Amino acid sequence: MQTAIIAQGISKSFKTGFFQPRKQVLHDVDLEVASGAIFGILGPNGAGKTTFISILATLLRPDAGQARVLGLDVVRDAGRLRKRVNLAASGAHFLWCLTVEENLKFYGRLYGLGGKALSAKVGELLDLFELQPHRRVTFERLSTGLKQRLALAKALINTPELLFLDEPTSGLDPEMAGHIREEILRLNQETGLTILLTTHNLREAELLCGEVAFLKEGRLLARGTMADLQERLGLGDHLSLFFQDGVPALDYARLPGILVHKIENNRVDLKVDRAEERLAPILAAVSQARGRVVRVQLKEVDLTEIYHEITH
Amino acid sequence: MRLPTDFNKILAFAARSALVNRRNIFAVFEMLFWPAIGIFSVGLLTRFLNLDAETVTFILIGAVSMNTIQIAQLDLSYALLYSVWAKSLKHEFMAPVRLTHILVGAGAVGLVRGLLVFVVMGFFSMWLFNMDLSRPGAGGLLIFLTGMFLNAAVIGASVLALVLRFGQRAEVAAWAFSYLMLLLCGLYYPVSVLPAWIGKLAQIIPLTYFLEYYRHFYGFSLNYPHPLLYGFSLSVVYLCVCYALVHYTLKSALHRGTLLRLSE
Numbered sequence: 001m002q003t004a005i006i007a008q009g010i011s012k013s014f015k016t017g018f019f020q021p022r023k024q025v026l027h028d029v030d031l032e033v034a035s036g037a038i039f040g041i042l043g044p045n046g047a048g049k050t051t052f053i054s055i056l057a058t059l060l061r062p063d064a065g066q067a068r069v070l071g072l073d074v075v076r077d078a079g080r081l082r083k084r085v086n087l088a089a090s091g092a093h094f095l096w097c098l099t100v101e102e103n104l105k106f107y108g109r110l111y112g113l114g115g116k117a118l119s120a121k122v123g124e125l126l127d128l129f130e131l132q133p134h135r136r137v138t139f140e141r142l143s144t145g146l147k148q149r150l151a152l153a154k155a156l157i158n159t160p161e162l163l164f165l166d167e168p169t170s171g172l173d174p175e176m177a178g179h180i181r182e183e184i185l186r187l188n189q190e191t192g193l194t195i196l197l198t199t200h201n202l203r204e205a206e207l208l209c210g211e212v213a214f215l216k217e218g219r220l221l222a223r224g225t226m227a228d229l230q231e232r233l234g235l236g237d238h239l240s241l242f243f244q245d246g247v248p249a250l251d252y253a254r255l256p257g258i259l260v261h262k263i264e265n266n267r268v269d270l271k272v273d274r275a276e277e278r279l280a281p282i283l284a285a286v287s288q289a290r291g292r293v294v295r296v297q298l299k300e301v302d303l304t305e306i307y308h309e310i311t312h
Numbered sequence: 313m314r315l316p317t318d319f320n321k322i323l324a325f326a327a328r329s330a331l332v333n334r335r336n337i338f339a340v341f342e343m344l345f346w347p348a349i350g351i352f353s354v355g356l357l358t359r360f361l362n363l364d365a366e367t368v369t370f371i372l373i374g375a376v377s378m379n380t381i382q383i384a385q386l387d388l389s390y391a392l393l394y395s396v397w398a399k400s401l402k403h404e405f406m407a408p409v410r411l412t413h414i415l416v417g418a419g420a421v422g423l424v425r426g427l428l429v430f431v432v433m434g435f436f437s438m439w440l441f442n443m444d445l446s447r448p449g450a451g452g453l454l455i456f457l458t459g460m461f462l463n464a465a466v467i468g469a470s471v472l473a474l475v476l477r478f479g480q481r482a483e484v485a486a487w488a489f490s491y492l493m494l495l496l497c498g499l500y501y502p503v504s505v506l507p508a509w510i511g512k513l514a515q516i517i518p519l520t521y522f523l524e525y526y527r528h529f530y531g532f533s534l535n536y537p538h539p540l541l542y543g544f545s546l547s548v549v550y551l552c553v554c555y556a557l558v559h560y561t562l563k564s565a566l567h568r569g570t571l572l573r574l575s576e
Contacts, residue, residue: 012571054572059402061566082408093399093575097335109324110407112317154403162441 004194005033008066012051012218025051026218028065033211038188038195040209042202042307048218049198050166056196063168069163083111084158090170092151096140099129100150103139104157105192111158125153129183133167134263136303145176152183163187165197169204181207202303212303214310221310229306230273237275240297241268241286248291255282275300321409325417332394333425342386343425347379355441365442366530370397372443373526376433381464381519384426384492387419387466388534391418391473393483395574402575409500415469422468423461430457434552448529459522463489466518467493469554479574493517498524504535518546541550544548 010029013022026048027042033039041049054060056069058078065075072081094103113121117177126132129149134142142150148168156165168184169177185208187193199205205212206226213223222229230236237261243266251259257278260271272278275298288292333339353519354375358368391414404451420527437443443491448456467489474482496513497503514520521536521543528534565571 050572051569054402057406058568059406059571060569077411079408082406085406086402087406089402089575093402093405094393095332096399097332098328102331106324107326107403107407109320109327110404110409112320112408114316114320114323118320158407238417 002035003032004035004037005039005067005069005196006033007031007052007056008146010052010055010062010067011064012055012060012062023110024218025260026055026062029215029218029220030154031193031213031220031223033196034300035194036188036192037211038184038197038209040212041196041198041202041204041215042205042212042303043198043215044200046217048213049050051218052191052215053087053164053166053196058082058086059087069184080245083158084157084160085162085164086155086164088155088168089150089165090148090167094150095137099136099138099139100146101126101135101141101148104153107154107159113157117240121157121159125156125254128156128234129153145179146173148172149175152180156187160193162194162196165195167198167200169199169201177201179206184208187225202307208302214307216310220245226301226303226306229310231307232302233309234237235301235305235309236271236273237301238297238299239270239272239275239282241270241282241291241298242266242295244292244294248289250285250289250291256311258282318413321413322417322420323346324409325414326420327542328394329391329418329421332390333387333421343383344432347373347383347429348436350379351375351433351436352440355437357502358441361445365444366532368441369443369530370532371500372441372529373445373523376437377460377519377523378490379433380426380430380496380498381395381460381467383429384422384461384464385467385490386470387418387422387425388415388465389471389475390416392472393480396475396480398488399575402571405571411562414472415558418466418532419465422464425460426464427457430460430558433468444488446457448526452526452529453573456522456526457542457568459518459525459540462544462551463517463519463522464495466547466550466554469472469551469558471548473554473557473561476558476565476570477572496520502532502535516546518526518543518550521546 008030010026011227013024016023029300031053031208041052043049043275048224051060055062056067056074058074061075069081070084074081092183098106101122104125108118108121126135129152131149132144139147168262169180172180181204185194188195197208206236210224211225214221224232247263247268252258259273262269303310354371358371369567392401395404434445438445470489471482471485474485496510497517498506503520504512506514521539524534524536525539525543
């Protein structure tokens, strides 16, 4: 596995005013992200997500620790790294009086593009993000959704190998947020682009990210795939069995994969490690005990539960 | 240095400045209305005072210079202010650009706009108030213009440093710096009339020497020997100091999180 990002012991604090103590925003954060992955950094407001992503994006220097992105040191090799990465953030902000096309050309030139190569790249991005009909519209006249699409288009102007997305769908309506997510997934699948994104939206992280990390008050609390985290935290899927003639007598705790069980009237609530795998043997055991199941309700563990478990 | 790549980065800032100016009606006011008001009011005052031709030229050179420098420095001063106003500063510095690209790109547009103001105001001064701009010859004029644009670059670069440190609050400095400098350098009067301690300050302003140089073609005596040597030397020193200052404030902004704060 190739590693796109390695951060070790990253710490950052900011001055809060004259004669005020510095505020520690990141404490000794370590992180590794594999090439080609979509990695999510989750956490509440003020957790340090934007600070962390900004350090990796060369916009901020850490007080301590080292980070290498695409094999380049984020402080010493910042100039070389900037050619190979890009950033899109929530609440897209660009020069108000420039049109969509002019804004893209401006950023294209900043990455050294010019002439036909610039025109071709801008044309390609206008098509990709369906911005062609709005190419001559000034930024201030665009809707929020179009502004965000322009932000993503700008982030791809230099054909980056790694993209930082800071709350990419924040403030968008659900439909537009869905489009943007599809676009992010498509980019990752078609081009193998590594994406590091921060989000509040746990559903978004579930949909997009192969792996996530949780930040709270500047500390990395946990990281891993959903399955890893579920296992590590001992969280289980919820399985409820509803019976017609009462709950059959059975030692539920001894059934395979059962973490917790609770019997209530005609219902048994089970928490199992992997519901899909365990459902068949559980139903077989219940059937043997002459239980007549009339309904099965399954709720897989989701990121909200994991998030709650980790951050509280 | 890869020339085509660097050229495109410079062009980015130049094209952006040019587009903003073209779309902004107030840019027309900046370039034509206010300078014209300045020239007319000063010119009419000289007529009312019934001054001789040399003195009229002396004063009008000051008025034309003031407007030229004021406009020429604005594009450089605004180069980062546009990004601060648009909250896009982090995107600009996320790209692999150097300060030179910003300074040269925005400075080039300032130079063109300043030149335009000089030509238009010079034309008005000659046409309406019989000012003779051509007496120093093409060489003298070119040297004087170069000196003015170097001064404008020094002001613009200082404002860039302030923007990177204080953000939008530095906007006022874009105008204040040039007015202060113009007050001290003997714009409408010989520096010899300044109180002694202000005269000392005038000696550290390069424009003082360039104005002296240009005006000596009209029969006014030089207060300082070798004005061009002092003028150019001071300009180069200040430009280097300003470049270092902008470089330092950018580095400091990367530590303090200013780029992020100014993009929120």
